Amino acid sequence: MIRHKSNLGFEIQRQFESHSHIDGIRKMQINDDEIRKTALALPVHRRHLLTVGFGGLFGLNLPNLLKADETGPEKGPAPRVKSVIFLHQWGGPSHIDTFDMKPDAPVGMRGDFNPISTSLPGVTICEHMPRFSKVLHHFTQIRTMQHRIKNHNAAGYYCISGHAPPIDDQRLRDSQELYPAIGSVVSRFRPGSDPALPSFVSYPHKIADGSQTPGQFASFLGKAYDPFYIGQDPNRPDFRLPELSLPENMPLSRLDDRRGLVRMIDQQARLLDSSAAASGVDRFQDRAISMLTSSKLKNAFDLSQEPDKLRDAYGRTTYGQSCLLARRLVESGVRFVTVYFARSIGNGGKGGDGGWDTHKQNFRDLKNRLMPITDQTIPTMIEDMASRGMLEDTLLVWTGEMGRAPKIGDQDPQGRGHWPMCYTALIAGGGSKAGLIYGASDKTGAFPTTAPVRPDDLSATIFKSLGIDPATEMVDTLGRPLPISSGRSLEELFV
C-alpha cells in the first residue's frame, strides 16, 4: 500500500500564551488613569446575573414572563457571537481516522486511510473527506480534548453539560442533581431577544445509550429552560412541529370561539384579578393560541422555503437537513441549537444508522456512512454560512463525547475502542482563529503532548463567546450556588 506521507512530521502548532504575557506587561505600562478608567468600567456585580433573565418560547416561565418587560439585557463580558450551533457526533468519532491522522504510527494503529492535503498548508485530513479538505481553513481544531470518562452516557453528559459526571457509569441518569445542558444555561442567562422564538432548540432525537443520556435538558434550572425539543426528522417530507399543528377538525375560527368561551367563564371566578399565577396562565394561553395562528416560528422550521439545490447540497439525510435547519433557526434568532448526529449507538459493523461508536468495522462504517455524510454536510454548511456572513456572529462547534483508541481491534479486528484520553473538536466562526491547529497529540494519537483541553473548557469558551462569565453562579433546587462552568475559556483561540 502506498502511504501518502505528510510533509511535516508534526502538525503546525502555535502557542499563544506568550502573546498574552506580552499583553499583560503592556497593560502595566499604560498610564494609570487609563487603568483606573478601565477598572471602573468593568462589571462590578456579577451576582446580579442570578436575579435577572427570561427564557424564550417554551423557556418562558411565569416569574420571568412577568419580569420580561422590566429587565434590559444582562451584563457580562462583551459577547463575541449571537448564536451557537452545537453539533454533537454521538458515539465518539475516531480522531485518528479523520482530522488527526497518524500516518507514521505503526501498522495496527494508523489505520486503513490515507491523509490528503488541505486548504491549510501542511495540514492533512482523511482521504474520504475530499470536500472537507477544501474548507478546513474555516475551522479551528482543538487536538487535545481530554477527559477520563469511558461510558457514553456519562461522557456524553460531560460533553453537553460541560460538567464531569459524578460516576463513570453507562446508566448515569438525569436527575436534578446533575447539571443542565449548556443550551439551557444559555437560555437562562442570555435568552434570545425575540420572545416569540425559543432560545434553545434541540433535535432530531434524544441521544441514548440504553437509557437516555443525561444533560440534554434543563435539570435544576427548571422546565422553563428546557430546550424546545423536536423529536422529528427534518429530512422527512411530513416534517412539522406537532405543538404548532392543529388537527384538521380544528380550524382557527373554532379555536377563537373556544378562547371566547374561556374568557367568559373566567369572568365569574375572578381569579385573574387576584392571582398572578392565574393571570400568567391566561397570558400563556393567549400566547399559545397566537403562536398556533402566527407564522414566524413555522417559517423558521419550513425547510421547503430553501432552494432544492441547496437542500441537496446539504445532503438529503437527517443530519444534512438538520444542519440546514440549524442555520435557518439561527438566522431567525434562536440563540442555541443542538443537533445530535445519531439517536442511538451500538450499531457498529451492521451498517445501520447508528452513531460513531465503531467498536466493529470502524473503517467500513467511517468510509461508507459516517464520513460521506459529514463530508457532504459540513463543508456545504460552512460555505453557506460564510457566504451569508453568519460566521461573524455564530459559533459553530463540532465535537463528540470521546475519540477512538489508537490500537485497532476491539469487538472485531476492524474496530476501535473508546478513547477519551485524546480527541479532536472543531470550532468555527465567532472570531475564532480560522485555520489554527491548537495543541497536538503524540505520535499515535493516544495522549496530548500539550496542555489538555477539557469539556469544561469548551463549555466555558462557549459561555464566554455568548457574553456569559463562565464563573456565573446558578442555584440548584437546594439553593446551593453552583458555577455554570469550572473550566477556562480558551481565549487564545480567538482573534
Add this chain to the structure above:
Amino acid sequence: MLLVRLKQILDFLMNGRSCTAWLVLVMSFFMAQAKASDGEISYRREVLPLLTKLGCNSGPCHGNLTGKGGLKLSLRGENAPSDWLTLTHDAFGRRVSTSLPQSSLLLAKPMGALAHEGGIRFKAGDSSYEILAGWIAQGARDDGDAVGSKKLTGLKVTPEQVWLEAGQPRNIKIKVLAKWSDGSTVDVTHLSVFDINETSGATINALGEFQAERAGEWVVGVRYLGGHGVSRLVFLDDHPEFVWNHALERTRFDTAVFNKLKRLRRLPSVEAADDVLMRRVYLDLLGVLPTPDEISTYESDQSQDKYTKLVDRLIERPEFADFWALKWADLLRNEPKVMGEKGNWQFQRWLRDQFAQDVSMKQFARDLITTTGSTWTAPASSFHRTNRDPATAAETFSQVFLGYRFQCAKCHNHPSDVWTQNDYYGLAAIFANLRRKDVNNVRRDRFDKHEVNGDVVVYLQGRAEIIQPRTGETLLGKPPGGDLVPDSDRSSNAALEHLAEWLTNDNRQFTRNLANRVWYHLVGRGVVDPVDDFRDSNPPSNPELLDELEKAFVKGGYRLKPLAKRIVNSTVYRLGSHPSEKYPATEADFGRSAVRLLSAEVLRDIVDQATGYVRPNSQGPTGQRAGQLPVANTRGEEFMKVFGKPERLLSCECERSEETTLAQAFQMINGETVREALESGRNRISKLLKLSETDPESAVTELFLASLSRRPAATEIQNLTLYLKSSKNSRKAWEDVVWATLNAKEFLFRH
C-alpha cells in the same frame, strides 16, 4: 522607620508611576497605619472573615475551583493556612509586600489602582482598607497559633426583632457581637456578612445599616466565621383607620394567624362560598372533584355543621390514603428502576395502608428506619433499598424527617447553617453497616448497576462507622445534635434503633417538620418555607402558628388525620382567595387562600372526571386514577411531565415542579391527553347532547357541576345555550364548551 518608608515611597514615585491613585493609596496607607496601631490585626478573626464578606473567596471569584486571574483562595476561607501562603508567598510575593505595603496587589487590585475584573471592592479610608493595610503593615502574620484555642461560641445579633410603627424612618442599624469561649465579646459588625431573605424593597450595607423602602417584613441573616444569627425587622403600614373584622377563631391556628395580622394591620379575606370550599377540600384531601350528586346533596343539607361532617366523611375515604401515599412515595423515591415493578407496588401498597390505618407518624418513621429483610415481604425496608449508600441515606433521612438540608455538609461545613462535615458523616455512619442482597435480579443490561428488578434483602453486617473523608478519622454513628450510638451495644442493629429512638422520642424538630409539611400540603405554603429548609436563617413566618401545629400534632397522637381535620376545619383554611378590599392580607400571612396550579396527577384525573372519560390504562386496572399509580414519571405521558410529576430521584418536595409554562398551555389547548378525553365517543358529551335536546339549561348546569363544581351563572347559561344553538354541529359545539371549562382558570387552579 518613617524615614525609610518615605524613601521607599520616593523611590517608587521616581519610577515614573506617579499618579493620583497611587498618592491616595500611599497617604491613606499612613492613615490606616495610625489607626491600626491600636492593636494587632488578626488574620484569622479579621482578614479572612473580611475576604469572605467582600466576596473575594466566593465561588464565582477567587474561591472558584480554578481561581480567578491567577489567584485561587479556599472557598469562604475554609483553609486558612493555605490561603495565608497563597497571599503572602505566591506570585513572587507581589500580593502582599510588607516592605512596600501600598504596592501589595491585595490592596491595589480591589481598590482599582490595577485592573481587577471583580471591580472596585473598597476605597481608601474604608474599614476594609484599614484592616487589610494594617495587617500588611504589621507583617501579614498568620495568628492561627495565638487564637486557635479561643473558639467562637455564638453571635449576638441586635436587634433580634423589631416592629416599627409607620411614620418613623425605616432604617435600623444591626449590630453583631462575637462571643468567644473565654467569655469575651467583640463587635464584628464590620466583618459580618448580611443576607436579606427578600431583596426587593430593602437594602443593607457593609456596616449593617438596613434600609427599607416600604412597609413589610424582612429577615436579615448574619454570618461571621462559623457563626450564624438573624434579625427580624417589621415595618408597619400606616393604617390609622384600621378596624379588625373579627374573623371567627375556630382553632388555635386561627388565633395565631390573626394575632399576627392584627399586629400587621391587615385584614383576612372573607370566607369562601360553600361550593368553592367544597371543591377545595376535595382537591386538597383526596385529589378528586366532588360529583354533581355529591354537590347537590351538600347544597340541600341545611345543618350548621355540614362542612365539618363532610370533612369527617372525606378523610375516611380510600382516596385520602391514595393521595397521601402519593405524596410520600415522591419523598421516599418509590421509583421503578431501583424498586423493580413488584417492589414498587409493594411499597406503594404499604404506604397506602399506613395512611388508611392512620398509624402514628412516629411508628411510620421508626418502621422505615429500622425495618430490614425482604422488600417484598417487609416493604418498609424499601427505605434502605432506595437509599443505596450511607451518604444518600443520611441526606434523605435529614431532609424528610428533620427538614434539614444536609447536602452542603458533605463536602464542606454548611455555609448558612450549623451543620459540620462531622455531623454529616456521623449520621451517615449509622447507615454504614447496611447491606443489600439482590435476589432474582435479571437486568436488561448487565452493566446497569442501577437496575434492581428482583427482590432485595436488606441486612446488617459489622459496625456502624464510617471514615470522614477530609480528616481520615473513623466516625461512630451519631444523630445530628444527638448522642453517639452507645459503645456498649455492639449489636449490628443498635445504630438504627438508636437513631429511630432519638428521632421519635420527644424530638421537637421531627414533630415540627412533619406538622409543617401537613400544613404545607393543605394550605399551600409552609410556615417554614421551603418545608425541608429549617435553619436559623430561614425562620418560621409565624412562630406561634408553628408551635400550635406542633401541639396539635402531638395531641392527635402524631397521626395525620386528626391534624389534617383540624387544619381544614380552621377559619384560615376556609378563607376566600380574593384579597380583602381594605388592607388586604397576603398568601404569605395565611390571610387568604393560596391559588395554586393543581398537580399533574390531579389535573389528569379531574380532566377525566369532568369529561366522564374512562381512560385506558396499560399499567393497571382500567379506571385506575393517575393519583393511584405507583410509578414515577420515567416513561409517562407528556402531559404528566409538562405539569411537573417528578421522577422521584430526589427526596425533596421541590422535585415536583410547580412552575407554569407555555408548554402546559399547549397541553391543555391542543394536547393528546385532553383531546382524547374530549373526543372519545364514550364520555359525558353523549349524555349532555341528549339532555340538551330537551333541556339545554340543565345540560349546561350538569357540565358545570361536573367540571367546575358550581352552578353556572345566568349569563353563562345564556351565552352557552346560544352558542350551542347556533352551531351546525352540536357534538363539536359541546366539545368546545367542555374544553372551555377545562381551560378556565378555576378548573386549573386550587383556589
